[in-house]
Amino acid sequence: MIRYALLAALLVGCTTMEPEKTSTQFVVTVVSPASLGDVNNRLTASGSGDAVTISVQAFDENDQPEDGAAGHADYNNTVGVYVHYLGTLTPYLTGSPLASVPMTHGTSQPVSFTIPPVYGPTTIWVDDDSASGTTFAAGTSPTLWFRDPFTADTQRPVNEMSIDALYDAPLDNKNVTIAGSQYGSNGGALVVTSVYAAGYTIADVQCAPGPTPPCARTDYGFMDVYSFSAPEDGRSRFIVEGEVIDGGYSGGVSEFDGLTELGFPQSFVNADTPLVNPALEPAPAVFDMSWFGNKIMFERNESGMIEIDNPVVCALDSAYTTYKEWKIDPSGAGDAATCAGDNVIDVVSAGAVELDPGTLVGQTLPKIIGNLRPINIGSYNVWIIYPRSMADITTP
């Protein structure tokens, strides 16, 4: 038994033979921009990416520079540079870093690189991603304070002319907090324009001070807030159409089949008695046939209310059987060929409106309004509107 105990003791003792753990740390200095801003004084980003210059120094656990001087460690790895904003790292650590910074004797030269369009508090993450001899060291810069995003910042494509403008959200996979309207105290408000079983849609509008109606819409100023459950505010009060979300909203941005939506949201209503006034909702954008040739018009109004005048109801097809989508032809033709083509609008009214669209086939609707929540997968586009109630559908 003693032999086993001694063996065990020796084995345990072996662990003490490992060299003492060391720990490299990086100090990241932002050389440019000269001012980092602060929580109350935000930097103005260009919107298309900005240049940042940093320098990096390596220190050991005792805050001694790893410069190779007598008694000092000597750090000579190349480190990767990433940028952290809106809750995620860009790119992720397994991606190619924004820049590589060679370190010689624990110090780098200033290195410049371009960060993507960023919002909110932003830090530069420096990581030892050396292929060999990695130290697992990491360090972050002081915070650069850019302005927080508005609703339109989450919707507007970087380039309206780009091929993926309809299905690429600029802040996809970022966690945004929309604290208020882009119009601020100048009549700005975030107003709920529709509520459905699993979420709501909101519009960033500019009204008369108060806010007082009427309120104007803005391109890209709409968001689909997908709560999965009946939408509630932070005090567990149900959100209703026409309500002002006075404390803003937050969540993760995702582009779901071409629809930009905010998932796992939180909605903040500070007022003890929420302000509910449907008159604050902006007038719907009036569709015209030119949108089919200029599809960015749909994107500009995504998750907003749109109005279509005098469409003809198409014959019901498999889309109705499968998805409860019935089609309208805004051109007014309503013939089989047009209805089978791309230039139609799909309507989903099931559950919300007690209406059998089969009774309207071939007829002209004087007007129909609905929330635009399309599907855009590459060149496959389905323009879907969701009427909120029978009041949105004017029948012949």
Add this chain to the structure above:
Amino acid sequence: MRLQTMTLGVGFAAVVLGGCLIDSDQPDLAGQDVRLTIIHTADIHSRLFPYDMVPNSFDQGYGLLPVNSPFGGIARISTMVKRIRVSAERSLWLDSGDAWEGAAVFNEFKGEAEIRSLSLAGMEGEVLGNHEFDLGTPQLVKELNAWSQFPHLVADYAWEDPSDSSSDNGLTLQDLTTPFQIYDVEGLKIGVIGLGNEDTLLSSYMGNTTLGFRPIDPGTALQQYVALLRPVCDLVVVLSHLGLDDDEGLSASQVDDPNASLPNQNVDLILGGHLHIVTNPPKLLPADDGSQYCVNNDCETLLIHSGAFAKYVGRIDLVVHVSDNGDNADPEHRTRITNFAYVNQPVDSTIPDDPDMANFMWPYSVQLNQDIDLNGVFSYVDPPGTATITRNDASGGDSQLGNMVARAMQLQQGVDAQFAFTNSLGIRADFNRGPLTNEQMFNVFPFENTIVVLYMSGQEVQDTLDFVAQESSQRGCKSQLQQAGITWDMVCRDDPTSSTPCKSIDPAVPDTACAQDTDCPSGDRCDTTQSRCVTRACAQNIFIGDNCRPLDPNTGMPNTDAPVDPATTPCTSLSPDGLYRVAVNNYIAAGGSGFIVLQRNTSQQDTGVSLRDSLTVFLTQEPAICDGMTTAQILDFTDTEMNTKCAVASQCPSGTCTNGIVTATGDSQVCNVLPASCMCAQGTIQQLWGNISCLDETIEAHDGRIRPVFQ
């Protein structure tokens, strides 16, 4: 003498060990930025062996691709954990609970395989989930006591008498769990607090599951332990099985009383589970602790959920700025997370098995297959294209799989009910295209539930469905019930101006008199005819029978969105005074998931017939025909060969394809020529599995028997 020798030996070893600890000096991290990698799993649900599933669009967005099926498996997870550990100087693996229940391995070994394999893989801490209690507290105690090598955390349970029947060799669950654990990770001290689920446990309790404790308010418990740990830990982490809403409720909400002292102000990270969701990007919860630091910085608590069913391993890389003066009680100087990166890595066929873990699991696999014949095939699933027979219909109403389950219950020999109810969450997976195996039946029906027959009055049926509508309205108007033999409108939000608004008195405030809507809780309306608060969700237009809705003239199928026409329907309206013979599962019969009306019914008779067996029998009785073709004609495209797409026929192994379907010679391989490609198959269904039944999209199809209405 023997005892003396052992004592000496142990004493010597202890001295050396003690010296070892003294010698292995930890780095002094004060004032430094250091990297910490947390490995996060949740809701593994017994998926210890790889399994087939069809990833949904969210899963595919996270990189879980069909081509990399099957998914999950502890041997792969073990590989991933090892890989992460070698790429991280400091790592810690934490799990958010519900490792138990969900696959046949649990039914067979009752938790042993889960606890042993996770211990071997190196899990370092887990909060107890509600499904850890599925076989009762005594079984949990037994397995933890016998096998567990990692801490089980739960801070929000008040334990009952430790001398109760939950003990194992004198040990109780209280002895085997701890409210928190402090980890020293290469000099970083991480305090982890476990918060278990409350609501589901209450449901389980109603469902006659033995617990041995009662849950207490998690916020109160959290506050207590955060106060204890904050001064002595660099980071405070909550390991939660509460669910997302409750996790968010731990946050210092911007809209609740901003002056209130809320418990997460000193919590750095919440790792959640229970709802099987992925939060990528992570949620950032406001956590202003009133310090100048938080004035100058956005103080936030990270909230991360990493999915379920062993589909993902979450990796969280943190940059932690360690307190410069070691005073973690001082918010101006305490250690903080200054940066983070999160990714949920798919557990799929691209990950090799850890051979040690694979060897360890091998005996379990052998015995499981001996006892259950997991690969036995009794039906073939053949929906159109890449579709599945789904448990959740896109409409939110009845689903094809739910309809099958309920129909099997209704028609079970000896049951012969007028209609049947089962809870949607009791059905845990879809039927994928291809051969339906016994293993899949365990994945779909992991619970050992049985069929209960009872007699319900019409009013009880109304009350039950009102409850379902109210519960469903809180879940995106997705029905929490599946059924057969009855049709109704699930009004998730009524139109107050209609002629038939909801009139169901809110059970939460049944005695509250009201004169106007503002007298009622948010979401309720005051029904002035009753002077009571009524919910805006209720059941309406309830009819007994099948195919109650009018037929669509184009398809000949029920128009799922059309109201029942009382004048033409073959069904009969529910009579409040009527008496109905109903089949339900024993979980909701005992009040599980809040089905209190059923619990109160005293006419219950448990048939002892399991839902799984009932459905199996029902499915085997279906004909061997899908879409008008017999199984002797239908090719199987689901085996390995299915994924071999070829542009030309010659790419099919041994295949010769001309003008459609041609059987190759020799090895029974066949090719089905498609316009642009050719897919290879092993043979016809009948050739491969005999004269089994075939399930296409028409069998118990979604027919609007539950019609969601949101006005």
